[in-house]
Amino acid sequence: MTAAPADIEGVLRKLGLPPRGPLAPLTGGVSCEVFRLDAEGGPYCVKRALAQLRVAADWRAPLERSHSEVRWLQAVADIEGVLAPRVIAEDQAAHLFVMSWFDPATHPVWKAELAAGRVDLAVAHEVGDALGRIHATSARRPDLAAAFRTGDLFHALRLEPYLLHTARAHPDLAGKIETLAAETLAREIALVHGDVSPKNLLIGPGGPVFLDAECAWWGDPAFDLAFCLNHLLLKTVWRPDSAAALITAFETLRSAYAERVDWEPLEALETRATRLLAALLLARIDGKSPVEYLQSDRDRAFVRDAARSYLQTPPERLASLAADWAERIKTR
Ligand SMILES: Nc1ncnc2c1ncn2[C@@H]1O[C@H](COP(=O)(O)OP(=O)(O)OP(=O)(O)O)[C@@H](O)[C@H]1O
Numbered sequence: 001m002t003a004a005p006a007d008i009e010g011v012l013r014k015l016g017l018p019p020r021g022p023l024a025p026l027t028g029g030v031s032c033e034v035f036r037l038d039a040e041g042g043p044y045c046v047k048r049a050l051a052q053l054r055v056a057a058d059w060r061a062p063l064e065r066s067h068s069e070v071r072w073l074q075a076v077a078d079i080e081g082v083l084a085p086r087v088i089a090e091d092q093a094a095h096l097f098v099m100s101w102f103d104p105a106t107h108p109v110w111k112a113e114l115a116a117g118r119v120d121l122a123v124a125h126e127v128g129d130a131l132g133r134i135h136a137t138s139a140r141r142p143d144l145a146a147a148f149r150t151g152d153l154f155h156a157l158r159l160e161p162y163l164l165h166t167a168r169a170h171p172d173l174a175g176k177i178e179t180l181a182a183e184t185l186a187r188e189i190a191l192v193h194g195d196v197s198p199k200n201l202l203i204g205p206g207g208p209v210f211l212d213a214e215c216a217w218w219g220d221p222a223f224d225l226a227f228c229l230n231h232l233l234l235k236t237v238w239r240p241d242s243a244a245a246l247i248t249a250f251e252t253l254r255s256a257y258a259e260r261v262d263w264e265p266l267e268a269l270e271t272r273a274t275r276l277l278a279a280l281l282l283a284r285i286d287g288k289s290p291v292e293y294l295q296s297d298r299d300r301a302f303v304r305d306a307a308r309s310y311l312q313t314p315p316e317r318l319a320s321l322a323a324d325w326a327e328r329i330k331t332r
């Protein structure tokens with residue numbers, strides 16, 4: 001399952017990037033092997049997809065997702081106000097690519113910052129703004145769609161493990177969740193990242209750096225917005241001392257994103273994002289990939305109850321969902 005570093009070194013030599021020393025494994029990835037590579041012109045980062053994800057449940061993921069990530073990184077490379085690693089080289093057959101390196105000393109993972117109680121509203125603004133720029137710019141480039149006809153991957157990596165798995169655990173809501181999944185898959189609007197979570201954002205002096213675009217898909221941008229906002233809500237349960245700041249960060253990120261929405265009426269986008277957010281909240285409790293930091297029955301029941309009520313009676317806008325969530329947190 002784990003590729004021998006010797007194989008990777010062979011691929012790197014073929015790509016003209018022979019390592020100058022042993023590859024240094026980075027922690028944090030569950031679906032890939034990620035290394036720091038010291039080679040001519042480096043340091044670089046090497047990422048190779050694994051067939052079997054390192055999670056408790058049996059979860060296999062198609063290896064072509066590595067190439068989706070490369071194409072996403074290339075597609076956003078020239079968007080003003082958006083930072084992501086530059087692709088240096090790829091061996092598509094080995095499901096491996098080399099990208100530019102961001103020093104962890106100056107580019108901490110946003111999740112670690114939030115966990116430490118550092119909820120920086122400027123960062124929330126930059127994340128919302130950059131995500132909005134990615135969607136707005138790509139929505140004007142329908143020529144990109146052909147390179148991201150990855151609905152099968154998006155179904156296998158996002159809709160099935162998150163939404164449809166959750167639908168099976170909540171038979172009374174299954175119809176609503178299945179409809180949401182089917183309608184989401186049918187939308188073709190913009191370039192979606194598919195995994196915009198604080199764990200996949202590095203916070204550097206130049207702004208947030210977007211990593212880990214394996215789920216890239218030409219589809220519904222509301223998914224990325226909901227996916228990211230979901231993490232801010234879940235963290236209010238994990239870090240109650242930061243709850244008020246996280247709710248403010250939610251609104252800051254949302255409104256910075258909203259400023260960029262020019263491809264459709266904001267209200268239409270928010271209606272979908274609100275429903276997706278409700279389903280994703282429930283998915284991170286009862287789906288195939290529950291958040292690791294909410295373990296107690298009390299915390300899990302709190303999220304489950306709120307998410308179920310939002311699915312039953314969807315709030316009109318994201319701000320109304322956040323206001324209800326804030327009230328629940330205060331009175332729990
Ligand atoms: N270009 C880079 N420069 C520096 N560090 C990086 C770079 N790319 C990834 N990393 C580090 O490696 C970690 C894992 O990377 P990434 O999220 O791409 O892998 P993954 O296996 O797909 O992760 P996941 O667990 O989200 O599935 C990141 O959180 C980050 O700390």
Ligand SMILES: [Mg+2]
Binds near residue numbers: 029199211212
């Ligand atoms: Mg990741």
